Amino acid sequence: MFGYLAGLFLADPKQRTKRHRSSLTPSTVGSVEDKTPTDLINSRLEGTLGLELHLHSEYIGPASYHEPELLDLRPSAISFTDQERCYPRRVNQSAAFITYPDKDSASEMQRIADLDRIEESIRPLGPTLVNLYFRIMHRTFPILDKGVFLEKYDRSYREFSPPLLAAVYLVALDWRLFDRVLATTNRTPDAEALENLAMRAMDDDLKRPKLSTLQAGLLLLQRMRSSHSTLPAQLLSLGQTLGIHTDCTDWKIPDWEKGLRRRLAWALYLQDKWGVLVHGRPPLIPAQIDENEGISDWDVAPCTLNDFPEDASSEEQNGDADVDGGAGRAAFLQIIELTKIFSRIVSTFCSIGATKKSGLLERIGPSGAMTLAKPLAMELREWYVAVPTNLQLESTPSLRLSTNGALHLSHMAAELTMHRALLRALTPDTAPSLRAAIRTAARARLTSAMNLIESFQPEHIQSFWGFAAAAQVALIGAFAGLLWATSPEVDEAAGYVEQLEKLRWVLQVRASAAPFAREALRMLHEEVGDLAALKAATFRDP
Numbered sequence: 354m355f356g357y358l359a360g361l362f363l364a365d366p367k368q369r370t371k372r373h374r375s376s377l378t379p380s381t382v383g384s385v386e387d388k389t390p391t392d393l394i395n396s397r398l399e400g401t402l403g404l405e406l407h408l409h410s411e412y413i414g415p416a417s418y419h420e421p422e423l424l425d426l427r428p429s430a431i432s433f434t435d436q437e438r439c440y441p442r443r444v445n446q447s448a449a450f451i452t453y454p455d456k457d458s459a460s461e462m463q464r465i466a467d468l469d470r471i472e473e474s475i476r477p478l479g480p481t482l483v484n485l486y487f488r489i490m491h492r493t494f495p496i497l498d499k500g501v502f503l504e505k506y507d508r509s510y511r512e513f514s515p516p517l518l519a520a521v522y523l524v525a526l527d528w529r530l531f532d533r534v535l536a537t538t539n540r541t542p543d544a545e546a547l548e549n550l551a552m553r554a555m556d557d558d559l560k561r562p563k564l565s566t567l568q569a570g571l572l573l574l575q576r577m578r579s580s581h582s583t584l585p586a587q588l589l590s591l592g593q594t595l596g597i598h599t600d601c602t603d604w605k606i607p608d609w610e611k612g613l614r615r616r617l618a619w620a621l622y623l624q625d626k627w628g629v630l631v632h633g634r635p636p637l638i639p640a641q642i643d644e645n646e647g648i649s650d651w652d653v654a655p656c657t658l659n660d661f662p663e664d665a666s667s668e669e670q671n672g673d674a675d676v677d678g679g680a681g682r683a684a685f686l687q688i689i690e691l692t693k694i695f696s697r698i699v700s701t702f703c704s705i706g707a708t709k710k711s712g713l714l715e716r717i718g719p720s721g722a723m724t725l726a727k728p729l730a731m732e733l734r735e736w737y738v739a740v741p742t743n744l745q746l747e748s749t750p751s752l753r754l755s756t757n758g759a760l761h762l763s764h765m766a767a768e769l770t771m772h773r774a775l776l777r778a779l780t781p782d783t784a785p786s787l788r789a790a791i792r793t794a795a796r797a798r799l800t801s802a803m804n805l806i807e808s809f810q811p812e813h814i815q816s817f818w819g820f821a822a823a824a825q826v827a828l829i830g831a832f833a834g835l836l837w838a839t840s841p842e843v844d845e846a847a848g849y850v851e852q853l854e855k856l857r858w859v860l861q862v863r864a865s866a867a868p869f870a871r872e873a874l875r876m877l878h879e880e881v882g883d884l885a886a887l888k889a890a891t892f893r894d895p
Contacts, residue, residue, distance in 0.1 A: 397500060397609065400606060401610050402604070402606050404563065405452075405563070407455045408453065408454055408455065409452070409453055409561040410442070411594055412450055412593065412596035413449045413451060414593075439453050443605075444604035444605050445604050448599055448604065460557060463557060465511060468510060468511050468513065469511075471522070471551075472518075474547055475522050475542045478538065482522045483502075483525070485525040485528055485531065485535065486522075486524055490528070493685065493816065493817045495616050495661060495682060495685060496572070496613075497568060498613050498662065500662060514563065514565040514566060515554035515557075515558070516552075516565075516569035517569035517572075519551035520551055520568075521572065523544060523547055523548055526544050527576070548573070548576070551569070562591045562594055563595070564613070564617065567597065567621070570584055570587070575819055575820050576820075582632075585624055585625065585628050589621060589637050597618045597653075598651055598653060599652050600654050612659070613660075615653060616660055619653065619656045619689045622638055622653075622689070622692065623692050624820070625637055626695060627820070627821035629699050630770070630821055630824045631820065635705070636696065656686060658682065658683075680744060684744055684757065687736075687740060691736055691763055692763075694729065694767060698770050701725055702714065702771060703770070714774070714778050718783075719778045719779055719783050720787060722778040723790075723791070726774075733767060744757055745757065746758065746761050746808060753812060754815055754817075755816055756813075756816050756817055758810075759813070759819060762805065762818075763821070763825060765802050765829075766825040768798055769798060770828070772791075773831075773832055779792075779839070792839075795832075802832070806856065806860075807859055809863070811866070814867045822869040823872035823873040826856075826860065826876075827876035830856055830876075834849070836849050857874065
């Protein structure tokens with residue numbers, strides 16, 4: 354049985370915008386007053402939920418003191434006070450919202466002031482940055498609707514929430530060398546000041562949350578390096594307020610907004626699940642979302658290519674081909690499926706109940722842990738085998754940014770998380786054959802992880818990696834450190850030190866081009882330090 358298990362582990366929208374634009378120039382940014390009433394009436398924002406400029410909506414859950422059945426008996430607007438009027442809205446038979454006006458006029462003045470400061474800080478580069486964002490970031494992290502964003506931006510930058518506009522500019526600045534104007538301009542916007550302004554504006558937006566607040570927060574988290582941020586938890590609570598956690602398939606909203614809500618929901622899911630690796634805190638979204646038990650509070654329909662309103666091939670035919678757009682969207686769907694498996698691995702092996710003294714793993718021992726790992730290992734293998742050809746690492750096209758590297762790094766991190774748990778489960782009383790099987794499989798995974806890091810090409814390194822990439826790389830170093838710390842022989846321990854130094858070197862030669870590699874180096878130094886010196890002290894001859 355153990356031989357078989359060791360072998361298993363060793364194996365390697367319907368509605369489209371009429372106003373899509375492939376480019377923007379400073380002259381396209383006008384004011385709302387410059388547009389005719391027809392332009393505004395035909396806006397794709399009509400009938401949306403959570404996208405209105407001066408309104409915010411609150412989902413009414415089944416356990417709320419509100420009674421959804423009474424909403425239909427209410428007048429169209431209810432006044433709670435002289436200053437506040439709410440508007441009930443039912444989107445289907447079981448889901449309802451109450452919409453509130455952004456009542457504080459001082460907040461509106463602050464919003465405009467913040468937007469003006471943001472625009473002034475990057476002027477005249479705003480349209481260039483917006484184009485760059487949709488050329489690169491949007492292809493691989495599709496949490497905005499391109500048509501809606503460009504329609505609003507075409508009218509005025511003042512139609513946005515400040516943190517979202519600042520976040521789009523900030524993310525685009527990370528790829529400024531991919532635009533000739535930005536690469537050669539003498540004007541270098543202050544990214545740190547812009548991020549500080551965005552984070553302060555987020556505090557204001559959280560008081561009247563919209564979908565744009567969630568979008569801004571997710572974008573900002575892709576750039577934040579602090580592991581102590583509480584923003585992920587705030588965003589999950591915000592998402593629930595907006596009804597992101599519920600199935601919107603039959604809601605009375607535009608089809609494109611349904612796709613946007615699904616993409617946002619799963620992006621929030623990715624943030625929550627991989628945040629376990631980054632922050633060390635338990636996930637807040639339930640793990641058993643696929644169980645047909647009818648009791649889950651996460652009820653989001655699967656994300657499909659139908660949820661992407663843009664046509665990747667037509668965009669690339671228009672010369673917008675810095676990123677393989679089709680592969681980027683496919684990778685987004687693949688990482689969702691992989692993350693579901695990772696979530697089950699974490700809930701099985703890393704929960705408090707499993708890891709505490711006298712917890713599940715201690716009670717079942719290494720043999721029981723291997724039994725729990727077998728179906729999860731099978732799921733990881735099946736996921737890997739089913740990866741489309743264009744997402745395989747060796748299929749990366751030249752001269753195009755590719756997210757394939759980030760996808761395969763996430764797969765490796767999921768594998769290492771499970772193997773690390775098996776290593777931790779070993780005890781002095783573990784049978785030699787079982788110990789050998791677990792350690793042999795772990796060594797093979799470490800070798801595969803090192804080969805993966807070495808195989809990354811410039812097309813991978815310069816692409817979008819996401820907030821968890823540095824922690825995923827640092828996990829490789831921590832895994833090697835665990836093998837070193839539990840090595841029974843001096844020679845074996847020395848091999849792990851060599852692997853760590855090799856990993857450090859690979860990251861050093863890539864650090865100048867990849868922020869995630871620089872962060873991984875910092876995390877690696879904090880985690881394992883100089884094992885060569887520790888080795889000499891630990892294994893010194895008596």
